[in-house]
Amino acid sequence: MSALSLQVGKSGRGSGPYHQSRFYEDPSKQHTAGNTKRWTVNYDRWLDNSAEIERIDVQSSSATCTVSQPQTLGRQVAFFLNGREVGETATVTLMMRNGVGNIKNDTINFVCVAP
Numbered sequence: 001m002s003a004l005s006l007q008v009g010k011s012g013r014g015s016g017p018y019h020q021s022r023f024y025e026d027p028s029k030q031h032t033a034g035n036t037k038r039w040t041v042n043y044d045r046w047l048d049n050s051a052e053i054e055r056i057d058v059q060s061s062s063a064t065c066t067v068s069q070p071q072t073l074g075r076q077v078a079f080f081l082n083g084r085e086v087g088e089t090a091t092v093t094l095m096m097r098n099g100v101g102n103i104k105n106d107t108i109n110f111v112c113v114a115p
Contacts, residue, residue: 031065031083031090033112041106043096044075051098053077062090065112081110088112 031037043053056077058070064084071078077096094106 030113031081031110032115033083033086033088034115036068036080036082038078038080039092039108040073040076040078041094041108042076043104046104047075047098048100051100051102053096054099055095055097057093057095059093060090061093062088064088065090065110067092083110083112086112086114 047053053072053075056070056072058067058077058079060067060081065088066082068080068082069078077094079092081090081092088111090110090112092108092110094104094108096104096106098104
């Protein structure tokens with residue numbers, strides 16, 4: 001089983017509910033049909049120095065390309081994506097709340113490709 005990582009970072013200064021971030025990689029990813037792959041989103045650059053991840057929620061828009069075992073790993077959020085059908089698309093939404101009350105919402109679009 002392989003693991004891939006996405007980096008989320010700060011754009012601009014300061015923090016708070018209006019603070020924006022962006023993916024350092026293209027937020028659209030390919031996922032091989034039939035595989036289960038661990039994906040990691042790194043929030044280190046978005047979180048203030050004293051803030052830690054308090055709560056996470058990771059959901060898939062697809063009934064067959066599903067998310068399982070979401071977990072917090074320090075300043076990262078990890079989850080497994082289970083791909084099923086070639087050509088299937090899934091939007092994975094992540095909601096992260098930090099210890100100082102800020103909420104960060106992200107989406108990643110996945111396309112299942114042939115092995």
